[in-house]
Amino acid sequence: MKLLLTSLTLLLLAGCASGPRIDRSHSSVNQDGRVQFVVLHYTNASQDQSLDLLTKGEVSSHYLIGSEPATIFQLVDENRRAWHAGESEWQGRTWLNSSSIGIEIVNKGYDDTPNGRLWYPYSEAQYQSLAALLKDIIKRNNIEPRNIIGHSDIAPLRKLDPGPLFPWKRLAQEGIGIWPNDQAVARQKMRFDFNPPSAAWYQQQLARFGYAIAQTGEFDVTTHHVIAAFQMHFRPERFDGQPDAQTAAILQVLNGMR
Numbered sequence: 682m683k684l685l686l687t688s689l690t691l692l693l694l695a696g697c698a699s700g701p702r703i704d705r706s707h708s709s710v711n712q713d714g715r716v717q718f719v720v721l722h723y724t725n726a727s728q729d730q731s732l733d734l735l736t737k738g739e740v741s742s743h744y745l746i747g748s749e750p751a752t753i754f755q756l757v758d759e760n761r762r763a764w765h766a767g768e769s770e771w772q773g774r775t776w777l778n779s780s781s782i783g784i785e786i787v788n789k790g791y792d793d794t795p796n797g798r799l800w801y802p803y804s805e806a807q808y809q810s811l812a813a814l815l816k817d818i819i820k821r822n823n824i825e826p827r828n829i830i831g832h833s834d835i836a837p838l839r840k841l842d843p844g845p846l847f848p849w850k851r852l853a854q855e856g857i858g859i860w861p862n863d864q865a866v867a868r869q870k871m872r873f874d875f876n877p878p879s880a881a882w883y884q885q886q887l888a889r890f891g892y893a894i895a896q897t898g899e900f901d902v903t904t905h906h907v908i909a910a911f912q913m914h915f916r917p918e919r920f921d922g923q924p925d926a927q928t929a930a931i932l933q934v935l936n937g938m939r
């Protein structure tokens with residue numbers, strides 16, 4: 682009996698050490714990557730403060746781009762969840778921490794001055810680091826251009842980062858993210874100048890592009906916030922949340938780019 686127990690124990694131990702036997706000779710075609718989105722942020726803090734907050738505070742991101750030099754720090758493995766998005770939604774997906782890679786950039790955001798709100802620019806070195814990092818992430822994870830987004834796109838009621846000085850257009854010129862064609866926008870704008878679209882139209886088109894927005898048919902507070910987030914990304918010269926022909930034209934052109 683004792684001998685039997687000993688061999689059983691040995692057998693169990695052997696089982697534990699090697700794990701279950703798994704046959705991996707069949708692989709399903711029906712799968713995709715965990716990472717569907719890349720979310721861009723500014724840290725609203727200095728580099729030291731940012732590193733401290735993102736490694737020891739209550740938030741984190743996969744990457745942090747420093748200030749001088751623009752070092753790319755990896756703080757969380759891409760296969761694991763980082764806590765950067767919070768309550769968020771894009772294209773019907775909610776709580777995007779599970780399905781995104783978060784990139785924070787050291788930048789102080791803005792200062793409110795007697796002359797209005799002044800936004801801090803990103804440096805050329807930060808741009809270069811960011812572009813190289815994004816190209817690599819997009820290629821490895823096969824991310825759609827319209828899914829390269831800002832924190833303000835996925836949480837337009839509570840977030841402003843990465844702000845109006847974030848280089849969306851320049852990145853798009855390098856093949857990163859989505860940007861509308863200027864001539865196509867000018868053509869659509871003429872149409873909307875004569876025929877301004879309704880609140881229901883904006884709500885439908887913004888939802889189609891990816892924004893979380895209730896279809897109320899009214900220009901309510903939420904709709905103005907979402908329009909402002911859209912303008913900050915695609916028409917940063919003016920992002921007052923007021924609907925206008927150029928905003929409508931940009932939205933129309935972007936939704937035609939499928």
Ligand SMILES: [Zn+2]
Binds near residue numbers: 721723765832840842
């Ligand atoms: Zn953020």
